Amino acid sequence: MKMNIYLTGVGGQGLITFASVLGQAALHSGLKALVAETHGLSQRGGSVDVHLRIGNVHAPLIPRGNADIIVAFELLEAFRALNYANDNTVIVVNKRLIRPPTTRAKIPSINELVSELRKMNNTVYVIDAYNEALKLGNAIFENMVMLGALYSVSDVSKFISTKAIEESIKEVIKREREENIKAFHVGMGLINTQRQ
C-alpha cells in the first residue's frame, strides 16, 4: 500500500499540523508515514506545501503527477498543485480565495475558479472549511475541517479509523482539543451532505 497526499495552502493555515495529525494516526494504525515540509522565507502569507506519504515508501517527496489526493487549503494554490495530479487524483479544495497581497492582477471569482478547476480534474470536492471553522469559533479549526473532508472522500478511511485520528489530534494539538475533534467531524459531515 502506498498513498501520496499532497497538501498545499498559504503560510499560517495549519498544513503541518494537519500532516502531523494524519501521519501520527497512520503510525497508530501500523503504517509507515513520511511527512516532508519546507520552511520558506516567511512564516505567513507565502505559498506552502507539505508532502505526506503513507505506506511502503522511502522517498520523502511525492513525484510530480503522482499525488493520489491533493488537499488545497486555498483555491489559487489548488491550481499550482495540479502538477502533482494525474487523471485519478482526488482534489479536496477549500472554498477560500486568499488574494496575494502584492499582485495587481485581476483575480477570478471563487465560482469561476471552482468551475475552472472542475474542468481540469475529474474529482473535485469543494469544502467551505473556513466558514465552518468560523462557526466553531475560530478560523484556526479550518485545517481539521479539511481533514474531516479528506477522510470521508478518500481511501484513508480504509486504513485509519476515526478513533486513531481523534487520538492523534489529542496528541499533536495542544489547545482546544475537543473543538478540533469537533471540527474534524464537521468536515466529515460536509462531504456527506454534498453527496446527497
Next chain:
Amino acid sequence: MLGNHAVAHAALEAGLAVAAGYPGTPSSEIIEYIIDHSRETGVYVEWSSNEKVAYEVAYGAALAGAKALVSMKHVGLNVAMDPLMSSAYTGVRNSLLVITADDPGMWSSQNEQDNRWVGLHAHIPVIEPYSPQNAADLVKLSMSMSQRLNHPVLMRLVTRVSHVREPVKVCEFSKPDYAQGYLKDPSHHALVPSNARQLKGELIKRWESIQYAVEDLPHEYVNDGRVLVITSGVAYNYVKEALRDLEIPVSTLNVITPVPLPRRLIANAVSNSDKVVVVEEGDPVVEFQVKEVLYDEGIRVPVYGKAEGFFTRVGELTLMNVEEGLAKALGVELRGMRSNAQRIDVPPRPPVFCPGCPHAASFYELKITTAKAMVKPVFSGDIGCYSLGINPPFNEQDVLTNMGSSIGLGMGILRGTGGRQFIIAIIGDSTFFHAGLPALVNAVYNKAPMLVIVMDNRFTAMTGGQPSPTQVIDIAAVAKAIGVKYVYTIDPFNVKEAEATLSDALRKVKDGELALVVMKRACALEASRGRSSLIVKFTVDPDACKACGICYNLIACPAIAPLENRKAWIDPNMCVGCSVCAQVCPYNAIKPSGNAKEWLDKWAEM
C-alpha cells in the same frame, strides 16, 4: 518525529553535556529541542551570538573533556571555519559533534553549498544520515567515534532529513557527560607555530587511522547484480524506491561516511561490478573520491554520476529525477509517469511580511522619507525577515549576500563610487549582533558616511522567533559606545515621528556623517502569540474610504485587501492591530474596535 528532533534526542541519550548553535533553517529545531529538555537533563545549551562563537563554546567544552555538540545551517559553517580548522589540529578530549544542515534547492538560503567538502578540506570525517531514524542512530555512532578518535566529527544533514517526520525509536536520556576539570596541555591546545607544525603531522597520522576506522562502520551493502549504485545520505531513499519501481536487480552500497570513503569496501564492491552509478545530494563529492579510489586500485569501469551529467547539479534530488538518471545510466526504459502538467497561469504568491509586521511599516517610512529628501540610495540589505523588503511595493534591498553584509558591502559601494553613492544599510537585531558589529566598528573607525538602519524586532524571527541578544543588550547604547555620533531609536508604528527622525538622519548623512536608526518594535507573530484577547483590531468605514489604495498598495499588509469597488477591507481574522494603515489613511477611514493605545503599549513592552 521531526528529523532534527531525532538528532537532538539521540544526542541527549548519548550523554550530551554542552550544546550551542545559531538559528538557521533547516537546523534550528535541534537546539530548540535541547532547550526544551535542558531542565530535566541538566544539559547546558545556548543560542550563541553567531556560529563561530557557538563552535568555540562547544569546542572548548570538548577540549575540557565534555560531550559537546554545535549545530548550524550550511552557510553558518563558513562563519565557524576558523575554529573548525583548528579543532582538527588540536583534536578533542571527549566528543565534539558538529552538525551542518545543508539546504539543497535553496528553500531558505542564499546558496546550496555542500559541506561535505569541508571534511576533505579540514581532515574531519563526515557522517551522512538518510532519514530521521538513521540520523538518530548515526548521532550516537558519531559521538562515540569522536570520543574514540579524540577528533571532531561533522554530521551533514539536509532539508529532507531535518524537516522530514517519521517514526523514530527513542530511549531514556543519559546523565550529561561533563568534564571534572580542565587539564592543561598547551603543547596540544595552543596553536603557536612551533606546536602547530608538530600537530599537523599528528593530524595526518590521525587522518590515516580515521580512514582505516571508517571501513568498519555499518555501511549498507547489498550484492545483487553487476551494476553497483553507490549512495550517501538522503539519496539512498530515492534510490531504494526508484529501483523498486524500475524492477531491476542492482547492487547497492550506501556509505555512512562520504568523507573519508571506506576505500577497501568500495574497491571490493566495484570489483564485482561492470558499471558504477553514484547518486548523492549536492556536489559530486563521493563520485570524485570513488574515481580516485578506482584509479589507485587500477580498476577501469565506467562511473556515472553528477559529474557525468546523469543527475542534476542544481537543486535537490527528487524521486523523478533519480529514476530518470538511473534509467539512463542503466539503459532501461522509464515507464512513463503520468502528470497533468498543464501550465496554468496563477498569480505568484511570494513570501510577504506577516500582518502587522513592523518591518513593513519601516520600509514604507523609509520609502516616503528618501523620496521626500530626494536621495536615491543603494539599499544594502541583509539576511532576515527584512530581506522580503526586496519585493514590491518596497523594492528596498538592492544587494544582499550574507549575514552582516549590509554594512560591509555598503561601505565598499561607498568607497568604490568615490563616496558619490548614498548608502542605506539595513540589518536586523540578531544579524547586527551576529556579524554587523565588527562592520559598524569599521564604519566608525574608517569614517564611512552612511545611514545604518537596525530593524529591531526583538527576535530572530525568520527562523521561528528564537531569542536575540537585543533582549538583554541595548543596540543604541552599543552604537553610541562604539562612537556613532548620531544614534536614534524610533517606533515604526508611530509613522509621523518615524518619518521626522528618518528625515533628520538622512540630513546628517548628506552632511557627511554616519547615522544609525534603531527601528524598534517586536515581531507581530511573537507579540500576538497567545494574546488574541488583548488585540484591538481595525476596520474600514466604507463610507469614509475613498478607494485611494494607499493602505493596500503601499503597506502591502496581507490583512488588507481591495474590494471589487477598490475600497479597502481588513480581514478581521488576520489583523493584529498595528494601527499603521489607520495612520497612513488620508481620509481617516480606518478605526480601531477598542482602546488601540493600550494594546500597542503592551506590545511595545516586548
